[in-house]
Amino acid sequence: MGSYPSKKRINTCSCVVNVVSSNRTPLYDSHCQAGADFTDFGGWEMPVSFDSIREEHRAVRDGVGLFDVSHMGQLVVDGPEAETLLHRLVPSDVRSLEPGAAQYSCFLRSDGIILDDIVVYDHPSKSEYVVVPNAGHDEGLHGRLREHADRWDLDVTVENRTAETGMIAVQGPEAVARVETEADDPIEELQPFTVTETSIGDVECLVARTGYTGEDGVEILFPGDDATAIDTLFDDVQRCGLGARDTLRLEAGLLLSGQDFDPEDEPHNPYEAGIGFVVDLDSGDFVGRSSVEQARDGTDEQIVGLRIEERAIARHGYEIRSDGDSVGRVTSGTMSPSFGIPIALGYVDASLASPGTELTVSIRDRSVEATVVETPFLESCGE
Numbered sequence: 001m002g003s004y005p006s007k008k009r010i011n012t013c014s015c016v017v018n019v020v021s022s023n024r025t026p027l028y029d030s031h032c033q034a035g036a037d038f039t040d041f042g043g044w045e046m047p048v049s050f051d052s053i054r055e056e057h058r059a060v061r062d063g064v065g066l067f068d069v070s071h072m073g074q075l076v077v078d079g080p081e082a083e084t085l086l087h088r089l090v091p092s093d094v095r096s097l098e099p100g101a102a103q104y105s106c107f108l109r110s111d112g113i114i115l116d117d118i119v120v121y122d123h124p125s126k127s128e129y130v131v132v133p134n135a136g137h138d139e140g141l142h143g144r145l146r147e148h149a150d151r152w153d154l155d156v157t158v159e160n161r162t163a164e165t166g167m168i169a170v171q172g173p174e175a176v177a178r179v180e181t182e183a184d185d186p187i188e189e190l191q192p193f194t195v196t197e198t199s200i201g202d203v204e205c206l207v208a209r210t211g212y213t214g215e216d217g218v219e220i221l222f223p224g225d226d227a228t229a230i231d232t233l234f235d236d237v238q239r240c241g242l243g244a245r246d247t248l249r250l251e252a253g254l255l256l257s258g259q260d261f262d263p264e265d266e267p268h269n270p271y272e273a274g275i276g277f278v279v280d281l282d283s284g285d286f287v288g289r290s291s292v293e294q295a296r297d298g299t300d301e302q303i304v305g306l307r308i309e310e311r312a313i314a315r316h317g318y319e320i321r322s323d324g325d326s327v328g329r330v331t332s333g334t335m336s337p338s339f340g341i342p343i344a345l346g347y348v349d350a351s352l353a354s355p356g357t358e359l360t361v362s363i364r365d366r367s368v369e370a371t372v373v374e375t376p377f378l379e380s381c382g383e
Helices: 013-018 028-033 053-062 082-089 138-151 175-180 224-233 242-251 289-295
Strands: 008-010 037-041 044-049 065-068 075-078 102-108 114-122 129-132 157-160 165-171 195-200 203-208 217-223 238-240 301-308 319-322 325-335 342-349 358-363 366-373
Touching (some): 028 224, 053 065, 114 138, 138 157, 242 342, 319 342
Antiparallel strands (some): 065 165, 075 129, 102 114, 203 217, 301 366
């Protein structure tokens, strides 16, 4: 998850006044005090980095780092038929969730194309579901939920609480232990993709064992008005920006909404995008079912991991070739801070998607050798 449009750098907080259209998270002032560099990102002024991307990346891989993810959407679906609404709009079996469980899924168009990937939390103590879409998608998906609730005459309420909710991600091998020192209840006992209620300091929070880095950790949701109280408790933890978030998620082979898939610029169904595991065709009918059922039997192209064999970064949109023929394009690429080699994600003809396949990427008017590898890169490049 995550949505990284083209980045417009804002060097210091004193320059932010030039970007009047962006929203600010409840932690914005704290970021300023920490000396963050900012970018206009999905309609939000977000920190790109505080120290350096490499240093922040390493903090998460080796210890613990903290991200402000309050720009992610917070949609609350409640009412007697809330489960029915979500069950008909996502390809996963929402009915299988129990209170305190979380589920990675996506919203689809009627033709099976991914609109956005999401996490659905079945609230541990309330009847409601919390749906977390990517930055800038909350209004559109809020409208989609309400539209279908009306169309299907369902007894449901849908609220967009993005503006009033804060959210941080504390990630890394030491993250859970660090959060537990501030929580009233045990966090170590939380299983992956579960969520609990607990007080952190004096603030009632939802704590989920989820994340977007390939490391252990949690994501913490809290009232936006309590952001300073939460932030102060973790002032010893390395602050991390969107730059490190991007390199971490790419090493983990995780998709980026708006870049690795996009309903307009990069339209793909779940099987093409490598997340066919979210589709449960036994769960009944849902929007886009007939299209994804056909795609299950095979697709023309497929997303793959690429190890670039020279020190050249494959950027979004670069052409992928085989024997001189165009066979796909790069969607994400970076220099891996963990391994010191360039890595990328991209779509290629399905016949060329097997690990070990040798391809080339057109980088600055020259052909650079690349090899298809398994994702996550953390495993395939760490061997």
